[in-house]
Amino acid sequence: MLTVDDLTASYGPVTALDGVSFEAPRGEITAVLGANGAGKTTLLRTVSGLIRPTRGTARLGEHDLTSVPTERMAELGLAHVPEGRGVITELTVEENLRLGALGRGRRGPADLDRAYALFPILAERRGRSAHVLSGGERQMLVIARALLAAPSVLLLDEPSLGLAPRIVAQIFDLLRSLVESDGLTVLLVEQNARSALSIADRGVVLNLGRVVVRDTAAALAGDDALRHAYLGF
Incomplete structure:
Protein backbone atom coordinates (compact mmCIF):
# COMPACT_ATOMS: atom_id res chain seq x y z
CA MET A 1 0.00 0.00 0.00
CA LEU A 2 1.24 3.45 -0.96
CA THR A 3 -0.39 6.03 1.30
CA VAL A 4 -0.22 9.77 0.64
CA ASP A 5 -1.41 11.96 3.50
CA ASP A 6 -1.76 15.76 3.41
CA LEU A 7 1.18 16.03 1.01
CA THR A 8 2.12 19.62 0.30
CA ALA A 9 5.01 20.84 -1.84
CA SER A 10 6.09 24.18 -3.24
CA TYR A 11 8.38 25.73 -5.82
CA GLY A 12 9.47 28.87 -4.02
CA PRO A 13 6.31 30.88 -3.33
CA VAL A 14 4.16 28.68 -5.59
CA THR A 15 2.27 25.83 -3.92
CA ALA A 16 2.20 22.94 -6.40
CA LEU A 17 0.60 20.36 -4.10
CA ASP A 18 -1.86 21.42 -1.42
CA GLY A 19 -2.87 18.77 1.11
CA VAL A 20 -3.07 15.80 -1.27
CA SER A 21 -4.29 12.56 0.32
CA PHE A 22 -5.15 9.18 -1.20
CA GLU A 23 -4.24 5.49 -1.13
CA ALA A 24 -2.85 3.35 -3.95
CA PRO A 25 -3.60 -0.25 -2.94
CA ARG A 26 -1.26 -3.12 -3.66
CA GLY A 27 -1.83 -4.84 -6.98
CA GLU A 28 -3.85 -2.01 -8.52
CA ILE A 29 -3.36 0.82 -10.99
CA THR A 30 -4.20 4.23 -9.59
CA ALA A 31 -4.43 6.90 -12.28
CA VAL A 32 -3.57 10.49 -11.37
CA LEU A 33 -5.42 12.78 -13.75
CA GLY A 34 -5.86 16.48 -14.39
CA ALA A 35 -4.94 19.31 -16.71
CA ASN A 36 -1.42 20.65 -17.26
CA GLY A 37 -0.28 22.40 -14.10
CA ALA A 38 -2.54 20.35 -11.84
CA GLY A 39 0.43 19.00 -9.85
CA LYS A 40 0.61 15.46 -11.26
CA THR A 41 4.34 15.36 -12.01
CA THR A 42 5.13 17.19 -8.76
CA LEU A 43 3.24 14.48 -6.90
CA LEU A 44 5.42 11.72 -8.35
CA ARG A 45 8.59 13.71 -7.79
CA THR A 46 7.63 14.29 -4.16
CA VAL A 47 6.72 10.67 -3.51
CA SER A 48 10.06 9.51 -4.97
CA GLY A 49 12.09 12.02 -2.95
CA LEU A 50 13.18 14.32 -5.76
CA ILE A 51 11.22 17.11 -4.07
CA ARG A 52 10.90 17.38 -0.30
CA PRO A 53 7.41 18.27 0.94
CA THR A 54 6.69 21.21 3.19
CA ARG A 55 4.00 19.18 4.95
CA GLY A 56 2.54 15.68 4.97
CA THR A 57 3.86 12.20 4.26
CA ALA A 58 4.04 9.48 1.64
CA ARG A 59 4.34 5.98 3.10
CA LEU A 60 5.23 2.70 1.44
CA GLY A 61 4.18 0.09 3.95
CA GLU A 62 5.94 1.01 7.18
CA HIS A 63 8.44 3.36 5.52
CA ASP A 64 7.95 7.13 5.50
CA LEU A 65 9.33 8.01 2.07
CA THR A 66 9.55 11.70 2.89
CA SER A 67 12.42 10.99 5.27
CA VAL A 68 14.26 8.47 3.05
CA PRO A 69 17.21 9.53 0.86
CA THR A 70 16.35 9.34 -2.83
CA GLU A 71 19.08 6.80 -3.49
CA ARG A 72 17.40 4.32 -1.10
CA MET A 73 14.03 4.32 -2.88
CA ALA A 74 14.96 1.41 -5.14
CA GLU A 75 16.01 -0.66 -2.11
CA LEU A 76 12.57 -0.10 -0.59
CA GLY A 77 10.87 -1.27 -3.77
CA LEU A 78 9.94 2.00 -5.48
CA ALA A 79 10.80 2.77 -9.11
CA HIS A 80 10.10 6.08 -10.83
CA VAL A 81 9.90 6.43 -14.62
CA PRO A 82 9.82 10.18 -15.26
CA GLU A 83 8.40 11.86 -18.31
CA GLY A 84 10.85 12.14 -21.20
CA ARG A 85 12.18 8.62 -21.90
CA PRO A 151 9.84 -2.77 -7.63
CA SER A 152 6.68 -3.30 -5.64
CA VAL A 153 5.51 0.19 -6.67
CA LEU A 154 6.04 1.75 -10.10
CA LEU A 155 5.58 5.50 -10.57
CA LEU A 156 4.96 6.19 -14.24
CA ASP A 157 4.78 9.72 -15.64
CA GLU A 158 3.05 10.32 -19.01
CA PRO A 159 4.07 7.08 -20.75
CA SER A 160 1.82 7.78 -23.76
CA LEU A 161 3.22 11.22 -24.54
CA GLY A 162 4.03 11.53 -28.25
CA LEU A 163 3.50 7.84 -29.03
CA ALA A 164 1.32 6.22 -31.66
CA PRO A 165 -1.97 4.78 -30.32
CA ARG A 166 -0.85 1.23 -31.18
CA ILE A 167 2.28 1.57 -29.00
CA VAL A 168 0.28 3.16 -26.18
CA ALA A 169 -2.18 0.26 -26.23
CA GLN A 170 0.69 -2.22 -26.11
CA ILE A 171 2.32 -0.53 -23.11
CA PHE A 172 -0.96 -0.16 -21.23
CA ASP A 173 -1.89 -3.80 -21.85
CA LEU A 174 1.49 -4.82 -20.46
CA LEU A 175 0.98 -2.73 -17.32
CA ARG A 176 -2.40 -4.33 -16.74
CA SER A 177 -0.94 -7.81 -17.11
CA LEU A 178 1.94 -7.05 -14.69
CA VAL A 179 -0.51 -5.83 -12.08
CA GLU A 180 -2.60 -8.96 -12.41
CA SER A 181 0.27 -11.46 -12.58
CA ASP A 182 2.86 -9.92 -10.23
CA GLY A 183 0.80 -7.81 -7.83
CA LEU A 184 2.64 -4.68 -8.96
CA THR A 185 1.27 -1.39 -7.67
CA VAL A 186 1.23 1.35 -10.31
CA LEU A 187 0.76 5.08 -9.79
CA LEU A 188 0.11 6.33 -13.31
CA VAL A 189 0.20 10.01 -14.26
CA GLU A 190 -1.42 10.40 -17.64
CA GLN A 191 -2.75 13.25 -19.77
CA ASN A 192 -4.80 10.81 -21.84
CA ALA A 193 -7.49 10.30 -19.23
CA ARG A 194 -9.67 8.04 -21.37
CA SER A 195 -6.86 5.54 -21.95
CA ALA A 196 -5.69 5.69 -18.34
CA LEU A 197 -9.15 5.02 -16.94
CA SER A 198 -9.57 2.08 -19.31
CA ILE A 199 -6.82 0.14 -17.48
CA ALA A 200 -6.91 1.72 -14.01
CA ASP A 201 -8.71 0.38 -10.95
CA ARG A 202 -9.18 3.78 -9.37
CA GLY A 203 -8.36 7.39 -10.05
CA VAL A 204 -7.40 10.64 -8.34
CA VAL A 205 -8.26 13.91 -10.09
CA LEU A 206 -6.09 16.95 -9.27
CA ASN A 207 -6.79 20.59 -9.99
CA LEU A 208 -4.35 23.35 -9.03
CA GLY A 209 -2.58 21.01 -6.62
CA ARG A 210 -5.68 19.82 -4.80
CA VAL A 211 -7.67 16.60 -4.96
CA VAL A 212 -11.00 17.20 -6.67
CA VAL A 213 -12.27 13.64 -6.36
CA ARG A 214 -11.08 10.10 -5.58
CA ASP A 215 -13.13 7.20 -6.90
CA THR A 216 -13.08 4.01 -8.91
CA ALA A 217 -11.99 4.33 -12.53
CA ALA A 218 -15.42 3.21 -13.71
CA ALA A 219 -17.16 5.89 -11.64
CA LEU A 220 -14.85 8.63 -12.91
CA ALA A 221 -15.26 7.54 -16.53
CA GLY A 222 -19.04 7.54 -16.12
CA ASP A 223 -19.30 11.00 -14.53
CA ASP A 224 -20.01 13.26 -17.50
CA ALA A 225 -19.80 16.53 -15.56
CA LEU A 226 -16.44 15.60 -14.03
CA ARG A 227 -15.01 14.41 -17.32
CA HIS A 228 -15.99 17.56 -19.16
CA ALA A 229 -14.76 19.86 -16.36
CA TYR A 230 -11.41 18.25 -15.58
CA LEU A 231 -10.51 15.38 -17.93
CA GLY A 232 -11.13 16.77 -21.38
CA PHE A 233 -13.30 14.03 -22.87
Missing part, protein backbone atom coordinates in the same frame (compact mmCIF):
# COMPACT_ATOMS: atom_id res chain seq x y z
CA GLY A 86 15.52 9.14 -20.17
CA VAL A 87 17.66 6.49 -21.80
CA ILE A 88 21.43 6.81 -21.83
CA THR A 89 22.02 7.06 -25.55
CA GLU A 90 25.77 6.35 -25.35
CA LEU A 91 25.04 2.86 -23.96
CA THR A 92 23.53 -0.16 -25.66
CA VAL A 93 20.02 -1.37 -24.91
CA GLU A 94 21.35 -4.16 -22.70
CA GLU A 95 23.72 -1.83 -20.84
CA ASN A 96 20.76 0.46 -20.11
CA LEU A 97 18.79 -2.50 -18.80
CA ARG A 98 21.62 -3.68 -16.55
CA LEU A 99 21.64 -0.28 -14.87
CA GLY A 100 18.12 -0.96 -13.67
CA ALA A 101 19.28 -3.99 -11.72
CA LEU A 102 21.73 -1.98 -9.59
CA GLY A 103 18.97 -1.09 -7.14
CA ARG A 104 17.91 -4.67 -6.47
CA GLY A 105 20.16 -5.03 -3.44
CA ARG A 106 19.92 -8.62 -2.24
CA ARG A 107 16.75 -9.49 -4.12
CA GLY A 108 18.45 -11.74 -6.64
CA PRO A 109 20.02 -11.46 -10.08
CA ALA A 110 18.54 -9.35 -12.83
CA ASP A 111 16.11 -11.24 -15.05
CA LEU A 112 17.10 -9.91 -18.44
CA ASP A 113 15.37 -12.81 -20.17
CA ARG A 114 12.04 -11.79 -18.69
CA ALA A 115 12.58 -8.19 -19.75
CA TYR A 116 13.21 -9.34 -23.29
CA ALA A 117 10.14 -11.58 -23.16
CA LEU A 118 8.00 -8.62 -22.10
CA PHE A 119 9.48 -6.39 -24.80
CA PRO A 120 10.65 -8.58 -27.72
CA ILE A 121 11.73 -5.56 -29.76
CA LEU A 122 14.37 -4.83 -27.11
CA ALA A 123 15.79 -8.32 -27.53
CA GLU A 124 16.23 -7.57 -31.22
CA ARG A 125 18.03 -4.30 -30.36
CA ARG A 126 19.99 -5.54 -27.32
CA GLY A 127 23.45 -4.84 -28.74
CA ARG A 128 22.58 -1.59 -30.48
CA SER A 129 23.04 1.92 -29.16
CA ALA A 130 19.96 3.33 -27.45
CA HIS A 131 20.46 6.38 -29.65
CA VAL A 132 18.89 4.58 -32.63
CA LEU A 133 15.66 3.59 -30.85
CA SER A 134 12.32 5.08 -31.80
CA GLY A 135 10.26 6.98 -29.25
CA GLY A 136 8.12 3.95 -28.52
CA GLU A 137 11.16 1.71 -28.14
CA ARG A 138 12.76 4.19 -25.74
CA GLN A 139 9.61 4.20 -23.63
CA MET A 140 9.67 0.41 -23.52
CA LEU A 141 13.34 0.52 -22.52
CA VAL A 142 12.85 2.87 -19.57
CA ILE A 143 9.91 0.83 -18.30
CA ALA A 144 11.85 -2.43 -18.68
CA ARG A 145 14.83 -0.86 -16.91
CA ALA A 146 12.61 0.16 -14.00
CA LEU A 147 11.09 -3.32 -13.78
CA LEU A 148 14.56 -4.87 -13.52
CA ALA A 149 14.86 -3.18 -10.12
CA ALA A 150 12.06 -5.56 -8.99
Whole structure:
Protein backbone atom coordinates (compact mmCIF):
# COMPACT_ATOMS: atom_id res chain seq x y z
CA MET A 1 0.00 0.00 0.00
CA LEU A 2 1.24 3.45 -0.96
CA THR A 3 -0.39 6.03 1.30
CA VAL A 4 -0.22 9.77 0.64
CA ASP A 5 -1.41 11.96 3.50
CA ASP A 6 -1.76 15.76 3.41
CA LEU A 7 1.18 16.03 1.01
CA THR A 8 2.12 19.62 0.30
CA ALA A 9 5.01 20.84 -1.84
CA SER A 10 6.09 24.18 -3.24
CA TYR A 11 8.38 25.73 -5.82
CA GLY A 12 9.47 28.87 -4.02
CA PRO A 13 6.31 30.88 -3.33
CA VAL A 14 4.16 28.68 -5.59
CA THR A 15 2.27 25.83 -3.92
CA ALA A 16 2.20 22.94 -6.40
CA LEU A 17 0.60 20.36 -4.10
CA ASP A 18 -1.86 21.42 -1.42
CA GLY A 19 -2.87 18.77 1.11
CA VAL A 20 -3.07 15.80 -1.27
CA SER A 21 -4.29 12.56 0.32
CA PHE A 22 -5.15 9.18 -1.20
CA GLU A 23 -4.24 5.49 -1.13
CA ALA A 24 -2.85 3.35 -3.95
CA PRO A 25 -3.60 -0.25 -2.94
CA ARG A 26 -1.26 -3.12 -3.66
CA GLY A 27 -1.83 -4.84 -6.98
CA GLU A 28 -3.85 -2.01 -8.52
CA ILE A 29 -3.36 0.82 -10.99
CA THR A 30 -4.20 4.23 -9.59
CA ALA A 31 -4.43 6.90 -12.28
CA VAL A 32 -3.57 10.49 -11.37
CA LEU A 33 -5.42 12.78 -13.75
CA GLY A 34 -5.86 16.48 -14.39
CA ALA A 35 -4.94 19.31 -16.71
CA ASN A 36 -1.42 20.65 -17.26
CA GLY A 37 -0.28 22.40 -14.10
CA ALA A 38 -2.54 20.35 -11.84
CA GLY A 39 0.43 19.00 -9.85
CA LYS A 40 0.61 15.46 -11.26
CA THR A 41 4.34 15.36 -12.01
CA THR A 42 5.13 17.19 -8.76
CA LEU A 43 3.24 14.48 -6.90
CA LEU A 44 5.42 11.72 -8.35
CA ARG A 45 8.59 13.71 -7.79
CA THR A 46 7.63 14.29 -4.16
CA VAL A 47 6.72 10.67 -3.51
CA SER A 48 10.06 9.51 -4.97
CA GLY A 49 12.09 12.02 -2.95
CA LEU A 50 13.18 14.32 -5.76
CA ILE A 51 11.22 17.11 -4.07
CA ARG A 52 10.90 17.38 -0.30
CA PRO A 53 7.41 18.27 0.94
CA THR A 54 6.69 21.21 3.19
CA ARG A 55 4.00 19.18 4.95
CA GLY A 56 2.54 15.68 4.97
CA THR A 57 3.86 12.20 4.26
CA ALA A 58 4.04 9.48 1.64
CA ARG A 59 4.34 5.98 3.10
CA LEU A 60 5.23 2.70 1.44
CA GLY A 61 4.18 0.09 3.95
CA GLU A 62 5.94 1.01 7.18
CA HIS A 63 8.44 3.36 5.52
CA ASP A 64 7.95 7.13 5.50
CA LEU A 65 9.33 8.01 2.07
CA THR A 66 9.55 11.70 2.89
CA SER A 67 12.42 10.99 5.27
CA VAL A 68 14.26 8.47 3.05
CA PRO A 69 17.21 9.53 0.86
CA THR A 70 16.35 9.34 -2.83
CA GLU A 71 19.08 6.80 -3.49
CA ARG A 72 17.40 4.32 -1.10
CA MET A 73 14.03 4.32 -2.88
CA ALA A 74 14.96 1.41 -5.14
CA GLU A 75 16.01 -0.66 -2.11
CA LEU A 76 12.57 -0.10 -0.59
CA GLY A 77 10.87 -1.27 -3.77
CA LEU A 78 9.94 2.00 -5.48
CA ALA A 79 10.80 2.77 -9.11
CA HIS A 80 10.10 6.08 -10.83
CA VAL A 81 9.90 6.43 -14.62
CA PRO A 82 9.82 10.18 -15.26
CA GLU A 83 8.40 11.86 -18.31
CA GLY A 84 10.85 12.14 -21.20
CA ARG A 85 12.18 8.62 -21.90
CA GLY A 86 15.52 9.14 -20.17
CA VAL A 87 17.66 6.49 -21.80
CA ILE A 88 21.43 6.81 -21.83
CA THR A 89 22.02 7.06 -25.55
CA GLU A 90 25.77 6.35 -25.35
CA LEU A 91 25.04 2.86 -23.96
CA THR A 92 23.53 -0.16 -25.66
CA VAL A 93 20.02 -1.37 -24.91
CA GLU A 94 21.35 -4.16 -22.70
CA GLU A 95 23.72 -1.83 -20.84
CA ASN A 96 20.76 0.46 -20.11
CA LEU A 97 18.79 -2.50 -18.80
CA ARG A 98 21.62 -3.68 -16.55
CA LEU A 99 21.64 -0.28 -14.87
CA GLY A 100 18.12 -0.96 -13.67
CA ALA A 101 19.28 -3.99 -11.72
CA LEU A 102 21.73 -1.98 -9.59
CA GLY A 103 18.97 -1.09 -7.14
CA ARG A 104 17.91 -4.67 -6.47
CA GLY A 105 20.16 -5.03 -3.44
CA ARG A 106 19.92 -8.62 -2.24
CA ARG A 107 16.75 -9.49 -4.12
CA GLY A 108 18.45 -11.74 -6.64
CA PRO A 109 20.02 -11.46 -10.08
CA ALA A 110 18.54 -9.35 -12.83
CA ASP A 111 16.11 -11.24 -15.05
CA LEU A 112 17.10 -9.91 -18.44
CA ASP A 113 15.37 -12.81 -20.17
CA ARG A 114 12.04 -11.79 -18.69
CA ALA A 115 12.58 -8.19 -19.75
CA TYR A 116 13.21 -9.34 -23.29
CA ALA A 117 10.14 -11.58 -23.16
CA LEU A 118 8.00 -8.62 -22.10
CA PHE A 119 9.48 -6.39 -24.80
CA PRO A 120 10.65 -8.58 -27.72
CA ILE A 121 11.73 -5.56 -29.76
CA LEU A 122 14.37 -4.83 -27.11
CA ALA A 123 15.79 -8.32 -27.53
CA GLU A 124 16.23 -7.57 -31.22
CA ARG A 125 18.03 -4.30 -30.36
CA ARG A 126 19.99 -5.54 -27.32
CA GLY A 127 23.45 -4.84 -28.74
CA ARG A 128 22.58 -1.59 -30.48
CA SER A 129 23.04 1.92 -29.16
CA ALA A 130 19.96 3.33 -27.45
CA HIS A 131 20.46 6.38 -29.65
CA VAL A 132 18.89 4.58 -32.63
CA LEU A 133 15.66 3.59 -30.85
CA SER A 134 12.32 5.08 -31.80
CA GLY A 135 10.26 6.98 -29.25
CA GLY A 136 8.12 3.95 -28.52
CA GLU A 137 11.16 1.71 -28.14
CA ARG A 138 12.76 4.19 -25.74
CA GLN A 139 9.61 4.20 -23.63
CA MET A 140 9.67 0.41 -23.52
CA LEU A 141 13.34 0.52 -22.52
CA VAL A 142 12.85 2.87 -19.57
CA ILE A 143 9.91 0.83 -18.30
CA ALA A 144 11.85 -2.43 -18.68
CA ARG A 145 14.83 -0.86 -16.91
CA ALA A 146 12.61 0.16 -14.00
CA LEU A 147 11.09 -3.32 -13.78
CA LEU A 148 14.56 -4.87 -13.52
CA ALA A 149 14.86 -3.18 -10.12
CA ALA A 150 12.06 -5.56 -8.99
CA PRO A 151 9.84 -2.77 -7.63
CA SER A 152 6.68 -3.30 -5.64
CA VAL A 153 5.51 0.19 -6.67
CA LEU A 154 6.04 1.75 -10.10
CA LEU A 155 5.58 5.50 -10.57
CA LEU A 156 4.96 6.19 -14.24
CA ASP A 157 4.78 9.72 -15.64
CA GLU A 158 3.05 10.32 -19.01
CA PRO A 159 4.07 7.08 -20.75
CA SER A 160 1.82 7.78 -23.76
CA LEU A 161 3.22 11.22 -24.54
CA GLY A 162 4.03 11.53 -28.25
CA LEU A 163 3.50 7.84 -29.03
CA ALA A 164 1.32 6.22 -31.66
CA PRO A 165 -1.97 4.78 -30.32
CA ARG A 166 -0.85 1.23 -31.18
CA ILE A 167 2.28 1.57 -29.00
CA VAL A 168 0.28 3.16 -26.18
CA ALA A 169 -2.18 0.26 -26.23
CA GLN A 170 0.69 -2.22 -26.11
CA ILE A 171 2.32 -0.53 -23.11
CA PHE A 172 -0.96 -0.16 -21.23
CA ASP A 173 -1.89 -3.80 -21.85
CA LEU A 174 1.49 -4.82 -20.46
CA LEU A 175 0.98 -2.73 -17.32
CA ARG A 176 -2.40 -4.33 -16.74
CA SER A 177 -0.94 -7.81 -17.11
CA LEU A 178 1.94 -7.05 -14.69
CA VAL A 179 -0.51 -5.83 -12.08
CA GLU A 180 -2.60 -8.96 -12.41
CA SER A 181 0.27 -11.46 -12.58
CA ASP A 182 2.86 -9.92 -10.23
CA GLY A 183 0.80 -7.81 -7.83
CA LEU A 184 2.64 -4.68 -8.96
CA THR A 185 1.27 -1.39 -7.67
CA VAL A 186 1.23 1.35 -10.31
CA LEU A 187 0.76 5.08 -9.79
CA LEU A 188 0.11 6.33 -13.31
CA VAL A 189 0.20 10.01 -14.26
CA GLU A 190 -1.42 10.40 -17.64
CA GLN A 191 -2.75 13.25 -19.77
CA ASN A 192 -4.80 10.81 -21.84
CA ALA A 193 -7.49 10.30 -19.23
CA ARG A 194 -9.67 8.04 -21.37
CA SER A 195 -6.86 5.54 -21.95
CA ALA A 196 -5.69 5.69 -18.34
CA LEU A 197 -9.15 5.02 -16.94
CA SER A 198 -9.57 2.08 -19.31
CA ILE A 199 -6.82 0.14 -17.48
CA ALA A 200 -6.91 1.72 -14.01
CA ASP A 201 -8.71 0.38 -10.95
CA ARG A 202 -9.18 3.78 -9.37
CA GLY A 203 -8.36 7.39 -10.05
CA VAL A 204 -7.40 10.64 -8.34
CA VAL A 205 -8.26 13.91 -10.09
CA LEU A 206 -6.09 16.95 -9.27
CA ASN A 207 -6.79 20.59 -9.99
CA LEU A 208 -4.35 23.35 -9.03
CA GLY A 209 -2.58 21.01 -6.62
CA ARG A 210 -5.68 19.82 -4.80
CA VAL A 211 -7.67 16.60 -4.96
CA VAL A 212 -11.00 17.20 -6.67
CA VAL A 213 -12.27 13.64 -6.36
CA ARG A 214 -11.08 10.10 -5.58
CA ASP A 215 -13.13 7.20 -6.90
CA THR A 216 -13.08 4.01 -8.91
CA ALA A 217 -11.99 4.33 -12.53
CA ALA A 218 -15.42 3.21 -13.71
CA ALA A 219 -17.16 5.89 -11.64
CA LEU A 220 -14.85 8.63 -12.91
CA ALA A 221 -15.26 7.54 -16.53
CA GLY A 222 -19.04 7.54 -16.12
CA ASP A 223 -19.30 11.00 -14.53
CA ASP A 224 -20.01 13.26 -17.50
CA ALA A 225 -19.80 16.53 -15.56
CA LEU A 226 -16.44 15.60 -14.03
CA ARG A 227 -15.01 14.41 -17.32
CA HIS A 228 -15.99 17.56 -19.16
CA ALA A 229 -14.76 19.86 -16.36
CA TYR A 230 -11.41 18.25 -15.58
CA LEU A 231 -10.51 15.38 -17.93
CA GLY A 232 -11.13 16.77 -21.38
CA PHE A 233 -13.30 14.03 -22.87
